[in-house]
Amino acid sequence: MYSVKNILKNPGKTAKEYIDGNRVNHYKPILLVFVLSGIATFISYKILNLKEVMSAYFSQQHLNSNFMNDMMSLMSSYNSILMLLLVPFFALTTKIAFRKWGHNYYEHVVMNAYILSFYTLVSIILVYPIMFIFRHSPNAFFTITQLSALLIPLILVWFFREFYKARSLKSIIFRVIGVLGLTILGYLLLLVFVGVAGAVFSILKGPESLEYLKSK
Template structure:
């Protein structure tokens, strides 16, 4: 009996001999019970990088492509699941918008053709065109951060309009991050149309798809029982967010001009 007891004791001690490299907690399984990190932490090499890229992007149950699929087929339901705590299968919202924003900003900045600048071509003032070009050069050079700066205004507008939904302001930051991320994806997919045609109508059609997507998300998220009411609220939210962005942009422009002309 003594031998058996000692054997069991040694086996337990051996199982608990591993130490989590993240929080130094003794672990006995594949994951740390304290912080959740995997115990399989091999040295970082080329194989590790390839595996992480495949895992982050192409993982069937949790990669960015899976999140995009969910946000295309069932956006409102998918976002609701994330907000309710089912998050392991979702790509994180701010990483989502940073990745897509960086891709779109790089494409536009590299090719020097900006869809949003198409309206500036209608201007006859050469100085105004040059100024617009400088503004868009800077904006697309920092596109993902510009979009992140806009999201609080979108979140504030939707929080005001949909306050009775029970979601707080930070949760609306998450909602709008996923929406804006998908709208950027729409811009990426439709960019070749504008690049080869330079048509304002192509830009307007793209914006229409972006706005329709936002309506769809809010209808799934808030208004399955009363979609017409949700469409009206979403429209008000869009107008409010536009006003907030215009006011904030005007203040930033005023400060910029004031500083550079002192």
């Protein structure tokens, strides 16, 4: 509870204290983000029925690919778990962007664990209740999901501003833009992979492919 309270008050300062060795009463950040991601996923799947709502939204948008529909619904439903699994990737992006500021890769893993913990807590406390209200309106539900992602750049700037107190706001914003650029690049590569996998899936599911496979 102590760690949660401090993360909500100032995640950047809390991460700085932990990395600097002041770890008394602090929950291990990797374990904390794992627990919070599990709670967030439970709420998304069991209370918000996010998978069903997102499937309804994608159907309304006339997305005909069952593979893409299922994939996007799955990614939306287990967003917190997926972000947890991507912490090593996020740490790589911040390590590259802040490479001259004196912290190693493991310390960036810790930083990103705190960033994700804060984002997950905000989602549980603020975003999920709003989503629950609009759970019967797929369009509004999806819009809220998209808008919540806009919190990420603000959280990053605030976090690193508090973590690197001696650095200027301008230099931090510049590096956060670099982090976002690297993240978007990685996301685009993931979409390409999903798209290729979807195309392969569609081909294999086609009647001609089935006949071909049977003939073999």
